[in-house]
Amino acid sequence: MGLERLEASRFGFDSSCFVCNPENERGLRIPFFHDTERDVIVADFTLDEHFSGAPTLVHGGATLALMDEGMAWATIAIGGKFAVTRETSASFDWPVRLGRTYSVEARITEQDAKRMRTEVAVLDDKGRPCVRGTATMVILDLDQATQVIGAKVDDDDAGFLRDPREGGGP
Numbered sequence: 001m002g003l004e005r006l007e008a009s010r011f012g013f014d015s016s017c018f019v020c021n022p023e024n025e026r027g028l029r030i031p032f033f034h035d036t037e038r039d040v041i042v043a044d045f046t047l048d049e050h051f052s053g054a055p056t057l058v059h060g061g062a063t064l065a066l067m068d069e070g071m072a073w074a075t076i077a078i079g080g081k082f083a084v085t086r087e088t089s090a091s092f093d094w095p096v097r098l099g100r101t102y103s104v105e106a107r108i109t110e111q112d113a114k115r116m117r118t119e120v121a122v123l124d125d126k127g128r129p130c131v132r133g134t135a136t137m138v139i140l141d142l143d144q145a146t147q148v149i150g151a152k153v154d155d156d157d158a159g160f161l162r163d164p165r166e167g168g169g170p
Contacts, residue, residue: 002036006073019069030066032104034077041073041106049098058096063122063131064088070106071118071135079108079116082145082160083137086115090133094124101125114139114162 008015018027020043028051032043045066053059068085075083096102103123110117115136122131139162 003033003042004036004077006032006034006041006077017069019065020073028062028066030069032069032073034073039078039107041070041077041104043070043104044101045104046101047096047098052098056095056097058098060092063092063096064090064133066104067106067120067122067131067133068135070104070120071133071137074106074108074118074120075116075137075139076160079111080160081111081116081139081162083116083139084144086136086138088133088135090131092131094128094130096122096130102130109134 006020008017008021015021016024016027018024020030020032021027022029022031028045028047030043030045032041034040035042043066047058047062051058051062053061067090068088071088072083072085075081102125104120105123106118106120108116109119115138118135118137120133120135121129124130141162145160
């Protein structure tokens with residue numbers, strides 16, 4: 001399996017991301033990877049009692065944050081575009097329990113000039129989906145990317161943006 005570690009600095013910006021930045025002491029610090037053979041984003045995680053909702057379960061918001069992160073990385077690493085979540089939905093089929101290892105897998109299912117549709121699953125240690133989700137991600141134009149990233153997007157990263165001839169809006 002060809003795994004490429006995903007880090008924001010590799011794509012021309014820095015972030016203290018709550019989910020994936022290893023230096024964010026208050027974050028989840030979960031590394032995400034691009035599985036180039038399957039063309040899917042993957043991350044393994046085990047969360048402790050600091051991330052509980054019910055006494056033995058991972059808080060649903062923490063699970064959703066991991067899923068959203070996977071889909072965001074899919075837009076960058078697989079789709080080759082900077083995008084943000086416009087709409088998302090999830091189905092919790094089985095509980096995600098504290099202290100157990102799970103995997104997140106995210107992929108792109110559709111892509112056009114303005115949007116991407118993504119899907120994600122949280123899988124247990126036997127590969128069974130516990131939580132499944134989808135999202136519509138909006139590809140950013142230059143102005144939007146500059147605001148989101150907080151810095152000017154340089155020429156090396158211009159290919160990650162929506163073509164200005166495609167017009168604005170989601």
